[in-house]
Amino acid sequence: MKRINLPYGKGKLTIEIPKERLAGILLSKAHDYRAKMGEEELVRDALLHPVGTPRLRELARGKDNIVLIASDHTRPVPSKVIMPAVLEEIRQGNPDAKITVLIATGFHRPTTREELIAKFGEKIVDHPAIRFVVHESGKSEDMVSLGTLPSGGELLINRIAWEADLLISEGFIEPHFFAGFSGGRKSVLPGVSSRTTVLANHCSEFIDDAHARTGILEGNPIHRDMIYAAGKAKLAFIVNVVLDEDKKVIEAFAGHYEKAHEKGCQFVDQLSGVDAVPSDIVISTNGGYPLDQNIYQSVKGMTAAEATCRPGGVIIMAASCIDGHGGKELYDTFAKEKDKEKIMKRFLLTDRNSTVPDQWESQILCRILLKYKVIMVTQAPKDMVEEMQMDYADSVEDAIRLADEYLGRENSKITVIPDGVAVIVRNKNQG
Template identity: 60%
Template sequence: MQKFSVPFGKEKVMFELPENKVAGVLVSHAHEYQAPKSEVELVADALANPIGSPQLSELAKGKKTCTIVSSDHTRPVPSHIIMPQLLAELRKGNPDIEITILVATGMHRPTTQEELVAKYGEKIANTEKIVMHVSRNDEDMVSIGTLPSGGECLINKTAANADLLIAEGFIEPHFFAGMSGGRKSILPGIASKITVLANHCSEFIDSPYARTGVLEGNPIHKDMLYAAKAAKLAFICNVVIDADKKIIAAFAGDREKAHYEGVDFEMKLAGVKPVLADIVVTTNGGYPLDQNIYQSVKGMTAAEATCKEGGVIIDVTACSDGHGGDAFYNTLKEADDVQKAMDQILARGRNETVFDQWESQILMRMLLKFTIIMVTKAPRQMVEDMHLKYAQNIDEAFKMAKDIVAARGITDPKITVIPDGVSVIVK
């Protein structure tokens, strides 16, 4: 028997499979990579040796204000390690600089005070000036140009009005932006809903280049690059993390040069070849990435790339925060026919995008090809409302999956396991 332990919220789900039933196990090499230095030292080295940029302390000289764009509670960015060093570097170059931390919530809910403390530590959470980005607050936005796609580029005025704009974040595979990090701190991180909706249009989501690990030719990535440049994002500090959310590499400096170097590093570790199977088990990497169904779609797309059409995806994801988006949930719930609902989305123009449409579109894309079973803490009714199947535990999920493929005449299904679906690039 082959034993597995996969992340589920802050816990683990354990299961065993006969060796002859396992088609493959897809794991990012980041999980076995041995970092040469401690997390603090890796970030310190990156800041001391920026890529394509002067040091942050030099950039701070002569500036009155600085805004640091910081990832929100849905991202496992180890800000408690990065942020103190960013603050120290800025004040080393300019002790009097006025610093604001702008939490890049994108289209997510605001981060709570408790989450801020967990993210930054008591001192920073309680003493630094922290502003929460709310994409729906039109009065907080400033226009800085027009995206290549034609949408208006509006970003938070706290960023637009800063003398120096920098960002912290992490680099991981992303299911339609190609890779996270870098320019993504601006769009969608601190962009207006108007800008996000234009960028996340059905046409772009439907593009074969809007896929995990793909940047070249990706129309969503192209818009994001423009937004970061127009916002005058001057410096980034991005990290790569392992399965334990520990930093294994850090990249600082120019918004594009440092990001691309980090992307190259991550791509070499995260790339895996598909192993086609009738049943694929995936996760969303545990907390904080599996807080809701909305985020869990990401882990499903890793399974999508290696599941045989008509097969079953088993998604082991806690979703203690529920569905993660009213519009997302309601779109699926109100869809009597998934194909018709998908056709309606695809018919919408770039400026007709509705909230959470992209997530609905990607989930529907998978539902039209596979059966998706969720092992989750989310309520059964909520799961089933969204055309997903609910299992109380992994054993029930396997039984359900085998019955589903057996109905198609497959009596000896093979199973591929992806212990951390958001950490791999399957291609």
């Protein structure tokens, strides 16, 4: 038997797969990558050598209203590592600057004070010179229009970001299942953009585009909108990190929102690219907490499995999903209509400006469910999982037994992806 650890919630699941059934384990090389220095040192070194911009301390000079876009509770960005170095750099250039930390929630629920403290530390959250504001995409009164996106949608972003003398952001870079990579420009769109703008950018036409896939930026219409939005918002400086499986910083990039991000994406691409090992059963995860808090987020990890699962096969998704489905629209899509062909047809006929919340996640999940059986190993309620047209299992071992029953044999090969959001699965036979 081969023992494999799977990130799950704030812990791990240890599974055993018969060696004769194990086809392969797809791991990002990030897990074995040895960082050239410690986490804080990497961030400080990136700030010392920015890509395509002057140092942050120089940009901060004479800027009284500095806004830092920070990720929310659903992202594993180590803000306790990044923020002290960024704040110190700002203070070196402008000791009296007014600093606002704008939490980029995108379409997620508002971040709580407890989550802010867990993420940034009480010292920073309660600092008298730092104001924290949680972005709410549905508050139209908080938005300002910056014109039209290349796609034709209206660009509306948080007024606080627009009114900044200096707009900067923190984030992390990993493969993203339709934006190509996370980080960089995503702090603005979807991070601090309005509901209207996010919906237009995440339209069914773009989600269906062959370039809107993991690890692809060139020709990606979603990325094109995001880059445009970051430029219009005058995002002047980013600090992005790359993490290993333990969510530790192994590299950092700072500077221009496009140039520094591209350099970071190249690094991630080299680490994360893995060749598909086609199997009838594929086990994946969403990398554990905080990315596996709900079913909505867990669709990302399913797309890694999708890229290496044989047609008609079974995807086993191990994700804690302690917050349940994570999106009522996502849940309702599959709970109220059982014909997946009808669901997909409805999505593809939906006009860009008529996109509804979570449609993109539903569209991608529907694409997967049309091709594969999905079994969830999760803390989400069994009836919720089944209402969403997936099967439920108490353990990965039980899920494998269910998969064997479904496939009608007990010797199907199994591919394991311990962290489905950390890899770019390259399958030359799939578009």
